[in-house]
Structures are given as structure tokens and as C-alpha cells.
Amino acid sequence: MRHIAIIGSGPAGYYTAEAAQKTFGDDIRVDVFDRLPVPYGLIRTGVAPDHQSIKGVSRRYEKTALTENVRFVGNVAVGRDVTIPELARLYDAIVLATGAPHDRDLDIPGADLRNVFGSAAFVGWYNGHPQFADLDPDLSGKTAVVIGMGNVALDVARILAKTDCEFDGSDIVGHALEALCAAKLERIVILGRRGPHQIMMTPKELGELGDLDRAAPHVDPRDLPELDADAILEPGQRKSVTLLRSFAAVPEHIRAEKRIAIEFDFFAQPVALFGEGSVEAIEVERTEVVAGRAAGTGETYRVPASIVVSCIGYRTAPIPDVPFDERAGRFANDEGRIMPGLYCVGWARRGPSGTIGTNRPDGASVVEKIGEDIAAGVLGRADKPGREGFDALAAERGLEVVTFREWKKIEEAEERAAREGAPREKFVDIEAMIRARG
Template sequence: MARVDVYEKLPAPFGLVRFGVAPDHPEVKNVINTFTQTARSDRCSYYGNVTVGKDISVKELQKAYHAVILSYGAEDNRTLGIPGEDLAGVYTARAFVGWYNGLPENRDLKPDLSSETAVVLGHGNVALDVARILLSPLQILRKTDITEESLAILARSKVKRVCLVGRRGPLQVAFTIKELREMINLPSARPFLDPADFKGLGAAGKDVPRPRRRLTELMTKTALEEPGEELAGHWASASREWSLKFLRSPLEVLPATDGKRARGIRMAVTRLEGSGETAKAVPTGEVEDLLCGLILSSIGYRSLPIDPSVPFDSKQGIIPNNLGRVLGAPGLYCSGWVKRGPVGVILTTMNDSFNTAQSVLEDLESRALDVSKTKEGFELVRGILQAQGIRPVSFSDWEKIDAVEVARGKLAGKPREKIVDPREMLELIGH
């Protein structure tokens, strides 16, 4: 009978569901209930506050377990690689999302929201999340699990306009219809979609898969048709706006006169070569400047190597594998973004984990995975961690932290108030 031990760097479990999903999308976080049921199983143990690759090596884990599955995601972001990227006022969407979601490493971000115009580089769901949080009325955000610190800074925000910029055209956007619909219906913000970008798109959108066709139809309708009475009323009274800008690729962040802050972004005007998903953006030689004091880069995530003993393809940012089996490393598996790159939503990643689990089960049946010798599991790991003074956080420890977060949230009329400092979490459970 299989036993599963889960190791996590932070005291709190749930990873991207806790720290990546937007606070105003509580229904997406319901998957936590399934995780909790699994973690409470007699055959599953959770060990938080343990950094694999630092506190314990993958080779040591392989000595302790018959199979080791690496599922640590993409914890770095892709850089723009342009001059001025490090100026004040320029942030990665990853850090911004981590900040408002209480990810400990981003708790001190304190983004400067004193500019009226913000530019988000990227046309994916994370880009729309960031824009929505910047434009949402505070009374909506106050009822979510967004952190207290974030609410205080968003309450002082001067941002009135958010422009979402993409290298390619309307037929290549990476966001989904649900997120677009939320933006269109966002109270207190009106969309601005340039009709010129959407005229004649109907024919091009006919032969594409249904989700892409519906998404294109919604953008086109928003750009070219008069809204219904209720929506028109919303838009007429809106004090903020958002827009989609296509065929623009960032060249340089323009510095303010002090040379320290961003005052705008210079973009190459592009044209498309090819069509559909594989169309490439090619510079035309024209450039365009957009003035703004806040720039958020949402151009994707990147996995990092976890341990020198684990093969890693740094070009693709993945662990080389076949159906989740790490190449050249029997008994070692991978799942999620570190297996196939940072694409897809929670459902995609969940199905992907089922596939890796299937590979493990097949290897057990075919005896490619040798389980003839007993392995010590956590008993071996415990000694290694104790020697370094590291005390893992159990799932029942986490449930104590969880109860405090929920109680603090209740006082503020929120589902929870996240504790953003791991040391405070550890103090709560007497570590």
C-alpha cells in the first residue's frame, strides 16, 4: 500500500492556489478542499518549512523513498531584457501578484501606484488579473482574502488607466473568455478597444477552435457594437478605463529626468508573419512611446533547477522527461510546469499530475520501479533535518495557522487575513 509524503518550502501548503489565484476568484480555490481531504489521509503526510535542494538534497530523498516526484512549478519570471527594466516603477506581474496574495518573498514590495497610467505588458490571464486588481472598486476587494497591506496601498492608488500591450494581434491573445468578460463587466471601469483592430476579423476567426472564436466574437462585439442599456450606464459613469493595444513589442523603459524612475515605455510597432497561433511578430521599423509611471511585465514564468543532481533543460526551462519520467534518472518523476513549461490553468496542471501518477503506477506494475527493498521515508529525512535544526510543519500545525487566519479575517469581514511572515506562522505553532 502506497504512502505519500509532501514536502513544501513554506509553512503554508497549497502553493499557486494560495499565492497565485486572484483574491476575487474564491471559487477557483475550492480545490483546496480536495487537497485537505488528501492531506488528512492516514497514508499522506505534509512537511512544510522544508526547502528541497537546500535543507535536503534530491539524492537524499531518493535514498529515503522508492519514488520522488518533483512538482515545484515555475518560481522565476522571464525578464524583458531591455534597457530601463530595473528603474523604479517597473515590476514583474509575478512579484505584484505575490504581493497582493501574501507570498512571503514579495511582502515588502510596496509598489508605487502614484501614476495615473499603468502599462501591463502581456495578454494572458495574469495580465488581466493584475489590471482587474488595479481597477476594481475597493468595496469588492475588501471582501476577499487580499492582504491588509495591499488594500491600504490600493486605497491610495492614483491609477485611472490600464493599457494591456501585446506583441501580436487579437487572434493571438492568451487570456480566456471568462477573464475578459469580468473585465468588460467590471464596475467603475470602461473598456476601450480600438474598432480598427477588429474590423474584418470575422472571416479570419471562422476556422479557429470554438473557445478562440467565442473570445474573438466578444472582443469584436465590445469594440464595434453599442452596449446594452445597463452596461452603457456603467461605462458612462466609470471613472477608470482599460484598453488592449496590439502589435507592440517593448524596446526600452524611458527614464524620468532624475534617471531613477520610469516615465514611459518605447515600443516597436510590429506586424504579423503567418497566421493563427503560430503567427510571429516582426518589427516594422516604426516606434511608439507611451507615457506611464507604472509598468508591470506579464510575459511568463520560468522554472529553475532545484538540485545539481537533477537534469535540467535551461533553454526550455523544464526537467527533461518522458510522460513525467525524468530522463536518465530511474525513480525520479516530475509534474506540472517544471515538466511541460508554464502554460495552462489549474485544470490543465491537475490532469497533467494524473498522467505522471499513471506513469508511476505503470512502473510499479512493470517493476521498472524497484520496491523490493524497504525504505525509511521520513524517518531518514527527520535525522537529516534535525541535524540542521529544521523543524517541519505538519498539516495539523498548518490547521492551527489556518484557524488564526480565518479568525483574523472574520474580524475584518473577509474569508481570511493571510499571515505574510513565515516566522510569525512558526511562532504560532511553537517552532
């Protein structure tokens, strides 16, 4: 019998567990660890609350989690409750599926002003992540600035712009819904260092901006390349640029009927933030695209900003005793193998790129490498204690481990607490989660 510890219960973790089952059958035992008492990682606290169809993929992970040879080990933090060397003595292989939970730094003067947030924190706030439940952003000002040209920036802008009714059916947490409904925003500016041809926004998410009740997207036609230039784009990118062109073509008097303007500011690189204690403005340098990269022109201007959310990427959290690539912001690895017996998958392996589905072949690939290392004899004999050894260690340390069936009780309590029309009201406090498990 072989034993695998997977650290992280998001898509990468459960796709890896599923692949291990298919590859090794009954000869494998998999423990999926998470520092929270609840599973699913990015699906629960990263995917936008109004994108419930995407969250439905968790049903696939539940099917894997309820099998006999896979178990969820919640409320256990690697590095705090147990170390990598300790797990290595218990399990034949350790797979790091921790994602990329930290924001890339907005490395400009003024980034430490109040009401300046990274997207991990801001998204975690409205998605009910316990770490960010007390964020308390001030939404009483008129202008929000969102930095970035990817889908996360779109999510943030859309969530800021929606009305109370538009959140029907979503699982946005109550404290965020209350704050957003009381917001006084009139303008949301999306800043991008490059132009329309370089955006990372997908058509579905971009198209949603055109269907909001009280907000309208604004694109300056002068920022758009000649129409013929779209021919070089990939089909999905071309669809996104076509949507930008349609936004630019909407007559001003039609856009003016909406209370909130969502303005795309292309060729705009943030260089500094200003304010007395709290952010009040952002200084921007006009850019041009040279060989695909943004180059500053020296022309600067200021945009009022009562709140700033930086959506410029994520980094994996380092773990003691694991080689880390500081420049790339992920674990140092060779196609998923850190060293024999220690592997990484998903964003922890490749950085924050790809879709949720990208993690499925990624998981299969790392399980194949585990199989290769077993066959080569480098993982030693199949005599490690696995979950029995961990259970003894957890009992010795008094760890309050949450099982998958206990998570289901937490889930049932969240569903009972849901406001009308919502699928659940998430617990945002770890102690409340543990009490709810019964």
C-alpha cells in the same frame, strides 16, 4: 511498502498524491514537501484573490492530506535543508511538483528601472507571498502598463482597476488593499505583440473587465479583423474575440463615464523602458502578424508608464543535481520521467500551460510511470526508510517542520484575523506563520 517524496504542495503535487493513493492503496507512503509552512502553492499565492470559487479546489487537496498515508512536510526547502541525493536515499521515488515560480525576463533596456515588476512578484505581493510582501510598488502615477495577452495580464489589470468595495469577499492581503485603494491610476494599457485572434485570454476573465465599477475596457475597432475571420477560431477563442468586439462597440461617451480606461494596445511590442531611476515611459514598436508570429514594422511610439508589470510567462526554478532545460525553463524530462526514481509533474514538467485541472491527468500519468519502474525492478527493493528516515534527518539538522494539522491552526488564525467580509487575512511573514501553529 514504497515511499514517495513530492516536492511542492500545489495542485500538481496533491493530484499526484491522490493518484498514488488510488494506484498503490495501503502499500504507499507519500510525503508532500513545501518550502513554505503553508500548502497549496498556486492556489494560495497565484490565483487572483477575487476568484474565491477557484480556490475552493483546495478542499479536495485537504481530503487527501488528512489521510494516514499522505502527510504535509512544510517549511522544508529542497536544496537548502535537504538535497535531492539525500532524498533519493530515503524514498523510492521523488516527484518534482515545484511549478514555475520565476518570471521570464523582460529582456529590454530599462527593465531594471524602479517600479518595473514581473507578474510573479506583483501577483505574489497582492496575494501575500512572504517573498514579495515588501515589494512596495508605487501606485501614485496615472498610467500603468501591463505587458501580455493572457489571463495573468487580465488579473493584474483588473486588480489595479477595482474599488475597495469590489474586493469584498476576496482574500487580498491588507497591505495591498490599502495601497490599491490609495492609487491614482487613470489609465491601464495592456500591451500585446500580436492581434485579437492570438490572445490567450479566456471569456470568463475577459468578460469581468466589462463589469467594473470605475473602469471600462477600450478596444480600437481598427485592430479587429473582419467579422467573418472569426469563423476559424476555436469556440472559446471566438467568445473572447466577441467580447473584444463588444468593448469596441461601446460609445465613447459611455466609456468616458468611468474614471479608469483599460486600453488594449494590440500589435505592440515593447522595446525599451525609460526613466530617471524609476520608469516613466515605455517605447513600443508596431508589429504585424506574419505566419502567426509578430514581426516588427520599424514604427515606434512611446506610452507614458508610471508602473510596468510584465506578464510574459514563467520559469521553473532549477534544483541542484536535477537536469534542467534552460531554453524551455523547466526540468529536462521525457513525459515526466527525468530518470528512474526522479520525475516531474505540472508546470515543472511541461512549462506554464494548461489549467489547474490539467494537473490531475498529469499526476496520474507520472504515477503510472513510477509503477512501471517498480515493475521493471529499476527502483530496487522496497526497503528504503521513507518518512522515518527523513524525520531522523530533520531532527539531526534541527529543522522546524510544519505538519498539516499545524497548518490548520495557522489557517484558523488567518480566519480570525480577517477583515469584515473577507475569508482570511494571510500571514505574510514565515516566522508569524510558525508562531501561529501553537
